[in-house]
Amino acid sequence: LKIALLAGDGIGPEVIDQAVKVSNAVAEKFNHEINWESALTGAAAIDAVGEPYPDETHEVCLNADAVLFGAIGHPRFDNDPSAKVRPEQGLLKMRQKLGLFANVRPTFTFPSLIDKSPLKRERIEGTDLVFLRELTGGIYFGKRGREDDGNTAFDTCTYTRAEVERLARKGFEMARQRSKKLCCVDKANVLETSRLWRETVQNLEKDYPDVEVSYEFVDAVAMRLIQWPNAYDVLITENLFGDVLTDEASVISGSMGLMPSASLGEKTSLFEPIHGSYPQAAGKDIANPLATVLSAAMMFETAFGLQAEADAIRTVVNKSLAEGVVTEDLAEGGKAHKTSQVGDWLA
């Protein structure tokens, strides 16, 4: 198994280390050989070679069977809107050059952590939904600029039928494997791109007669998602709506430190925790590594088709939660373990 390892910035390297330990342990148990190849991204890459997604890193990713990614971003850039080169550009360039068109973000609750959620237990018990966010189109990649001496700015959101169809088919297929419910989230009462989304999904319905499809406006979903998350199974949506709604949904579980994600391309796929680089915690060995470890589980399952290996990781993660082998964000009165201790225990 050839895996590109992009640790990135902030807590990225620390949480990635634990996912490597756990993956190696799984590989040993199930007789696989993992070939890790590290490469630079984000602020770390800007410092080293002047840009956030260098060509050498892209080569490493192209030659791998999967990419395991930490996080990128550094506060030094956030407070400087004039910075010409920014870590986030690397992220967008990586998504585009690797063709990572579908960002898969599950939201579920852990029975032992359910009371950490800001939402009431009875609202979220049993929640198990997954967003498919389109990741290489829309307003993220359209034409943008200034006119009128910099006093007018514009961004363009563009979608083609083929882009929508590719993402929607993944959604239909995923719904088939789950509760057979698909929700298309758009703003078709205002946007032309949304009308194209809705039309395209409607045309696909006949190919998946066993899947029940609903269409909801993004503002209504932003509400219902926290009122009754249980109502949803698979949700498909465009890039910017997905950015907002998946972060909103991550609150349900009670800890961002637990939620993994996958970004699927035609050839390569990438796996990463949904939390960011969390610079305040960097280097302190206190960050929660579970989202990254669970991203490795998604990698075994999705990129390599190795289900038992993925299940082994999930089982040991649940065990660590049940036995209280957790980092300080989940310790709540109990003993707070270090990032590296949790990784060792899991491995």
Add this chain to the structure above:
Amino acid sequence: LKIALLAGDGIGPEVIDQAVKVSNAVAEKFNHEINWESALTGAAAIDAVGEPYPDETHEVCLNADAVLFGAIGHPRFDNDPSAKVRPEQGLLKMRQKLGLFANVRPTFTFPSLIDKSPLKRERIEGTDLVFLRELTGGIYFGKRGREDDGNTAFDTCTYTRAEVERLARKGFEMARQRSKKLCCVDKANVLETSRLWRETVQNLEKDYPDVEVSYEFVDAVAMRLIQWPNAYDVLITENLFGDVLTDEASVISGSMGLMPSASLGEKTSLFEPIHGSYPQAAGKDIANPLATVLSAAMMFETAFGLQAEADAIRTVVNKSLAEGVVTEDLAEGGKAHKTSQVGDWLA
């Protein structure tokens, strides 16, 4: 006081009736004379004259000191993407032609209803925030269309510095009247329009040195808004982000049936409940009229500068909640009153 009355569709007419009763009672008590002038909007206007915001309605609004609005929308149009004339178009046309550039949406909790929220009491106690959503620009009003035989769709988001500044100044002024905290919500790490927003707000900071300004990304706010709504005071944002975030925020209070809003223009202002036309309840005399009644309170305060009148309305609304004179959505085991009974009691 000359007030244009646009009841609209669904439960609009019923809830508007109660706001009229209450406003008339307040007018009598405080010695004002109200001159109501009704006009058609929405599906009702489409049925009567073929379009959702007729010129005669616009005339009525222009000649009034304020507009009190119910709701528009009808399911008959939602399931027909090919409908050429739609109620929502009337809403957008009205906002644009009346120049309603700032949508003011408060979110607060009612002590007696706090346990109806899907969020835990300790997260939301004391929440009192207000969104200022830009309402006549952005992707709602930019160029849109199809290319490539209908297989490519696009929408354009445009903002000028003047549009941002106008909205932002309202935000700064509102923050001054409240806790002096302003949060600018954008996606400046990706969008050029967001960078213009951030730049413009930064340039205004020096004019309001007593206001503490923060800048947050829309995805982060979508999360933090449900995690710690107490952290916010005044939030300013562009049209589409505002659409999503204000609906999300409305969940905090536990009932959409309670939240009022104001849309401010240079000359005319409009006041409306944030709930929609709720067609399932139309004609049944069961809808909660409080959001509309509280919108009338905002009208007295904001459009007419009549504070005591606004306070009188809010006081009697709180009394109705405390004494359980409420519609079925809030009755919870107690007696459910009719829409019209609640209105009579308040008046």
